[in-house]
Amino acid sequence: MKPESYVSSGSEAEHQYISYRRSTALWKGTLCLLFLLLCVTLLWIIYDEYAGQLETLYYFIAAILGMWLIGPLFFMFLFRATASSTVLLSWNDEGVHTRKQTILWNEIRKIELASPAFSKWILSASPMIALYLKDGSRRHIQTDHLFTKKERRRAIVLLQETLRKKQQQDT
Known part of the structure; x- marks a missing residue:
C-alpha cells in the first residue's frame, strides 16, 4: 500500500486526520511477543538446569534485559492493535485534537518532529x-x-502547512 493511505486528509472544511495501520x-506486537517467549524460554532452561553455571548467568541477564526492553513495547503495540480507532490525531478549523485534548491553532507556535531518545529507565522512546505553544x-x-x-515526514509537512495557512488567515 502507498503511504498516502496512512496519512489521510479530506478537504479544508472537513475533519482531517493522521492514522496508522x-x-x-x-x-x-507479534514480533515482540516472540522475543518475550524467547526470554521465558531462557528462564525455563535455567529453571530446568539445562544450562551450565556460566550459561545460567548469561541466560538470566539476557532474559531480564529482554523483558525489560521489549515488554513495554509489546503492551504498547497490543494497545494500538486493539484500540477502537486508529486515528493518532485529527484537526479541523478549530484546532488539533488528540485522544486527551484539543489544542487551538492560535495557541500553536510551530510543529516539529521530535527525535527519539532513551527514557530515564533506558527504555526506547518513540x-x-x-x-510548541506560544x-x-x-x-x-x-x-x-x-x-x-x-x-x-509527510504527517509533519501536512501539519506544518495547515498551521501556516491558519497563521496567514489570522493576520
Missing part, C-alpha cells in the same frame, strides 16, 4: 510530533513506532 501494530510549553503526540520515516 492496525496491521503494523499487530505484526510488531518518535513524536511536538507542538506560552512556551510543548505538547507531544507519540507515534509509537507505527510510521515509517517517510510517513512521519
Whole structure:
C-alpha cells in the first residue's frame, strides 16, 4: 500500500486526520511477543538446569534485559492493535485534537518532529510530533513506532502547512 493511505486528509472544511495501520501494530506486537517467549524460554532452561553455571548467568541477564526492553513495547503495540480507532490525531478549523485534548491553532507556535531518545529507565522512546505553544510549553503526540520515516515526514509537512495557512488567515 502507498503511504498516502496512512496519512489521510479530506478537504479544508472537513475533519482531517493522521492514522496508522492496525496491521503494523499487530505484526510488531507479534514480533515482540516472540522475543518475550524467547526470554521465558531462557528462564525455563535455567529453571530446568539445562544450562551450565556460566550459561545460567548469561541466560538470566539476557532474559531480564529482554523483558525489560521489549515488554513495554509489546503492551504498547497490543494497545494500538486493539484500540477502537486508529486515528493518532485529527484537526479541523478549530484546532488539533488528540485522544486527551484539543489544542487551538492560535495557541500553536510551530510543529516539529521530535527525535527519539532513551527514557530515564533506558527504555526506547518513540518518535513524536511536538507542538510548541506560544506560552512556551510543548505538547507531544507519540507515534509509537507505527510510521515509517517517510510517513512521519509527510504527517509533519501536512501539519506544518495547515498551521501556516491558519497563521496567514489570522493576520
